[in-house]
Amino acid sequence: MVDHLANTEINSQRIAAVESCFGASGQPLALPGRVLLGEGVLTKECRKKAKPRIFFLFNDILVYGSIVLNKRKYRSQHIIPLEEVTLELLPETLQAKNRWMIKTAKKSFVVSAASATERQEWISHIEECVRRQLRATGRPPSTEHAAPWIPDKATDICMRCTQTRFSALTRRHHCRKCGFVVCAECSRQRFLLPRLSPKPVRVCSLCYRELASQQQQEEAEEQGAESPGQPAHLARPICGASSGDDDDSDEDKEGSRDGDWPSRVEFYASGVAWSAFHS
Ligand SMILES: [Zn+2]
Ligand SMILES: [Zn+2]
Numbered sequence: 001m002v003d004h005l006a007n008t009e010i011n012s013q014r015i016a017a018v019e020s021c022f023g024a025s026g027q028p029l030a031l032p033g034r035v036l037l038g039e040g041v042l043t044k045e046c047r048k049k050a051k052p053r054i055f056f057l058f059n060d061i062l063v064y065g066s067i068v069l070n071k072r073k074y075r076s077q078h079i080i081p082l083e084e085v086t087l088e089l090l091p092e093t094l095q096a097k098n099r100w101m102i103k104t105a106k107k108s109f110v111v112s113a114a115s116a117t118e119r120q121e122w123i124s125h126i127e128e129c130v131r132r133q134l135r136a137t138g139r140p141p142s143t144e145h146a147a148p149w150i151p152d153k154a155t156d157i158c159m160r161c162t163q164t165r166f167s168a169l170t171r172r173h174h175c176r177k178c179g180f181v182v183c184a185e186c187s188r189q190r191f192l193l194p195r196l197s198p199k200p201v202r203v204c205s206l207c208y209r210e211l212a213s214q215q216q217q218e219e220a221e222e223q224g225a226e227s228p229g230q231p232a233h234l235a236r237p238i239c240g241a242s243s244g245d246d247d248d249s250d251e252d253k254e255g256s257r258d259g260d261w262p263s264r265v266e267f268y269a270s271g272v273a274w275s276a277f278h279s
Helices: 009-025 116-137 205-226
Strands: 036-045 050-058 061-069 073-081 086-089 099-103 108-112
Touching (some): 009 036, 009 073, 036 061, 036 116, 050 116
Antiparallel strands (some): 036 050, 050 061, 086 099, 099 108
């Protein structure tokens, strides 16, 4: 079946409009065969608080950014290949409804839609695109995901030692492995997690011990395989040089105005059979 939107004028115009809203701060998005399937504002749970973010669902990528002026100017563009995405539904809480988690190897985060219907629409469209991408690339669904960061305000005390109380002077840190909010003392170590960063990243004391012993075991096995008889040398987990972490990417620095924008989500593919969107 012919893709109803690919290589159509309306699709090119929509993609050009997205590119122009991001301006020089964004990547070129137009590609042969790429289709913009929908867009809308979702609330993204960031480190400090939940913030509105504009999301664009293409047939192969999910793009989001912060809103400077709705439909006019967006910043901080993030591009997530859909083949790396898995979704997880989250239970309702008193503070937040219609939530789900977008998980990838590099980063996982929680978003919420304005209504249950919108959530359902987003999820089914994203999942359909993911399935198609996986089928097209022949990749298995990804199984390893970065732990989402627990929001700062979720705890006043260190989640590892449960002793340190956070304050203006006692900063919160995040373990890159488990996402827990921990104190400086409980997150002295750095460990190389290549999926997340080319440089060693902050991990909590518990994760450090687990990662180090895992690495030690792997090295011992390697040693044993290569030169039996030699004592397996101890693993040297990386300490020291940090990757300049503790920046919650650029998300919290963006001065996106808390204006009123329509929570309406638009799916251009609505009414069109999904089988129309061949990969
Ligand atoms: Zn602690
Ligand atoms: Zn940890």
